[in-house]
Amino acid sequence: NAGVTQTPKFQVLKTGQSMTLQCAQDMNHEYMSWYRQDPGMGLRLIHYSVGAGITDQGEVPNGYNVSRSTTEDFPLRLLSAAPSQTSVYFCASKGGRLAKNIQYFGAGTRLSVL
């Protein structure tokens, strides 16, 4: 059981470059989300999705785009990378009440923007 798979694990970008962080889950969860983790800040929600075709903004959405064309995949796009987006990014998926509302996290992507 793979759970939540994130790629890549590490990435270095130059300011202005674009890239997509990939996230896939095999647990048939409707809810998926992206967080960023910065030192001393905990995890902050960037975007989330409650099902295929439905996305919404979280606490820190600026500079990021998402789409949800399938239940399994929820990619995060950085359109024009900025040094302020240097962070560790986590994707998560969650089952409903019957699945005890537990969020499962991917292993994270460490992104550096120079």
Added chain:
Amino acid sequence: AQTVTQSQPEMSVQEAETVTLSCTYDTSESDYYLFWYKQPPSRQMILVIRQEAYKQQNATENRFSVNFQKAAKSFSLKISDSQLGDAAMYFCAYLHQGGSEKLVFGKGTKLTVNP
């Protein structure tokens, strides 16, 4: 908006001793869940324990237990018989059941276990 506060940025404990990590939250909701996640140096987020707000009984998982005080909006984590492998960042998190179902995290407590 819901907020989660962890007032102890760092804690330390001797191996085999007991330590308690504090967490308070602010909400006007009555139906919600609370979680403690552990993040070791590998940075993987690992669920330690979860509590449903409507349950008065405190959750336990082996050496981990919580003291859930709903009226005081407090959710502390007790680690008994601390082990070197317990050293990690610990995050308290709140989930409102229904609506956006967003998980709100505290800023974390770094736990050091001394041999």
